[in-house]
Amino acid sequence: MKITNFKVSKYRSITTSKTLDLQGMSVLVGPNNEGKSNILRALVVGLESIQQAGTQTKAARRAPLGSFMYRSDDFERYRWERDYPLALQDKEPNSSSTFEFEFELNERDKEDLKESTGHSLNETLKIRVLLKRGGAAEIKVVKRGPANAAINANVAKICDLIQRRVRVEYVSGDRTSEETLRLIRREAVGALAEVSASQEYRDLLNRLKGLSEQALAPLQGRLNDEMQDLVPGVQNVEISVSRFTEQVHRRDFDVSIDDGSNTLLSMKGDGIQSLTVIALIRALAKRSEDVTYIMAIEEPEARLHPQAVRRLHLKLQEFAEEDQVIITTHSPVLVNREDISANILVSRNTAGPARSLESIRTSLGVELPDNLLSSDLVVLTEGSFDSEVLSTVLSRASQSIGRALSAGRLSFADSGGCSNIHYQARLQRDALCRIHVVLDSDKAGRQAAEKLRREPWFLDRDLTFLVRPDADGTELEDLFSEDDLAGMIADEFGVDIDLYDANPRHDFSTRMGNRFRAAGKVWDSSMENNLKCRVRDLACARDRIQPVEEVRPLISNLVSDIERKLALRVER
Structure with missing residues (x-):
């Protein structure tokens, strides 16, 4: 079960948002104080209200059908006086914040829904959540037709299915060791609860109690004598350790990390503390095949070195292949370049999918040279001669490449030599440009390629060597x-x-x-x-x-590579 789209209205600064399509990894971008964090928090608040409804007991469901009391132990609870838009509170004192979700169901979800409610759904499940003044939550299944009333009679069971199949972990912008320890305590208490049910655990507990009583006996005897001396009516004083079982469950857990210096997490730097909480969520998700984890992170790039941000981006993408990631960011490194619409632009307290890389750059404040302002793809070459010749040859071979060059969507950039290829590739990537690197197949070119290939963000598909058959080395001029x-x-x-x-x-x-x-x-x-x-x-x-006959397949393949990358651009 995954969330395919989400919509919120009248929550904090967000008066309304367009329906936001959520991918495996969705990225909220925009200037400061425009509503990114509020959209992320709205998603968490709305989803947790559904999960709370799914976990409440029948005794707590004496309110009208579909109404629940919203509460949360792990996240800041909804409070109408703070969370409903302040400018609307006097005009709309009885209105609610609205959260709408659409869930994609897999076959097992459909089977469980059918078994628990008797109703069948084709592909998606739509849920609307109204959070009201006083803490009440009204949850409804959005379905047209005569089945609407019947399926909403089972809304509690549907919420229960969602809370069993979807788990949201919110990571605030202020990631501290305490937040990591909170998650570890929660999981550790669950693990210890299973242990405490065993006979071995109870035997050890009794043994520990006996040893404690034996250790305390001398102190108890001395205290007993003194109390009877001071208060003759006292017959006995007993010192005992109470609630051994709860003590074990509530104990504090320390985490230490050895990265060359074994240190408590609380003593590590902010960057390590930030990454640890994300690593913990990844670990939790790997043990739960039937549960979709939603990692909702505010500014994951905060306090991290740029190289660490790049690595984190790759790991978040890996997580998003099976689960879901929703982040807010000011970093161009974390933008989704492959699917432009997976980036959500937040501006003036409204939100909608991005339509071009240029609009994302504007939102992030990324400044580029004039010749790259609208480029979706930059072909990096060793020198200016290579850029001029390749742009001419390839535009002659492909009309779409010629049109992209004319429109500014495609640029050929001179790196100023092999030694600068790595720097320029990283620079263009951080400027939200897709890249394709073309190198001579000589010693210098291959050394530059090896340096690039050591980077986790660089893919071999983005590299072409100029190769002449049966030659030990090839330069651009060898194509003629x-x-x-x-x-x-x-x-x-x-x-x-x-x-x-x-x-x-x-x-x-x-x-x-x-x-x-x-x-x-x-x-x-x-x-x-x-x-x-x-x-x-x-x-x-x-x-x-014109290029010689034996290198024309190479030219044709390079043309195909560039055309494919240009076709990845999404315009709506």
Whole structure:
């Protein structure tokens, strides 16, 4: 059972929200004080009110059908005087905050619903929660038609099913060791309750009681003598340890973490404390196959190093594959790039799905160079020559790539050399751009690729090497035929390359360097740069030179990679 959409109205600063589609991982973004936290809290408050209704006993259900008293031990309870919009309280003294959920049911959920209520639902279950003044909660199943009254007669059983199948863990922005310990105590008490039912536990408890009485006997005797001396009417004084069982259940639990220095969690830094509570929720979820955990976190990036934020993002995505994650954030690292609509923009106390990366950047205050303001995808190359040539070649090969370039959705960026590829890739990713890296298949290119591939956020699918069949190394210039370049090289550099043999396995720079030197010409970095400039000019001139036949499959595959990434953009 998972939540597929949610809507709230008249809760704190949120007067109304659009119906928010919730994915495996949903991200609430927006400036400060615009309502992100209130939407997250509204989801938790509404869901916990359903779960509370599901756990109340029959004796507590003497109120009218569908009405319950809302309370919560682990989360701040709803209070109308504080949580209903202050500006509306005088005008609407009898109105309620409204929370609407739509749950997706799996086959087991449907079977259990049928067995407990006698009613069948196809795919989804819609629940409306009204939280009223005085602490009452009215919960209804939203269903049209004649079955509405009958299914709402079983609303308590439906709430019970939800509380057994869905569990929400709220993690506030102020994540402390105490919050982690609270969760651990809750789980540990449950585990100890099972142990306390065993005979072995009771025997040990009696043994402990006996040892305690034996240790206290001398003190008890001395106290007894003194009391009888002072108060002659006293016959006996007994010192005993009371409520051994409850003591064990209520004991405090300490957590220590050894990360090179074994230290109590309360003494660790804020970053470790923050990550520990998230790790604990992940651990709880792994033991419960039939329960969907909803991790609701305020600003998970708080107090974390940027590298730790990137790793956390990957782990939250893994969690969201089976369960659900809903976060508020100011970090572009945590934005969902694959499904734009999974990002919810919160502004002026209203909320709705994002429609473009540009709108998310604006909401987060991400500033980009003018040429990247609307880019969804940035192709990173080693140098400016590579960017110019590839953009020309690929736009000729694909109309959709050409249109994306013209519209600014696609950009080719010069990294300024292999050594800068890693930095530029991370920079573009943090600026909410998808990336695709194109590298020469020489030593420098492969070293740059290895550095990228060590990053948990970088995927191999986002890398293309320029490869020429049967060559030890390949540069961009190797994509073009030497026959098409020979005339230009002879006219402008005075070298007839056809007169000199060259090892075809060598890359362009090595082959040309050997020929220039054999012809008695200067060959240095300046000459190499000049020659590559002229190759770029020919490649970018309309219909002058084309890639050689043997690399056209490589070009076609690169075109497909880029087209797929461009197609991931969601516009509604």
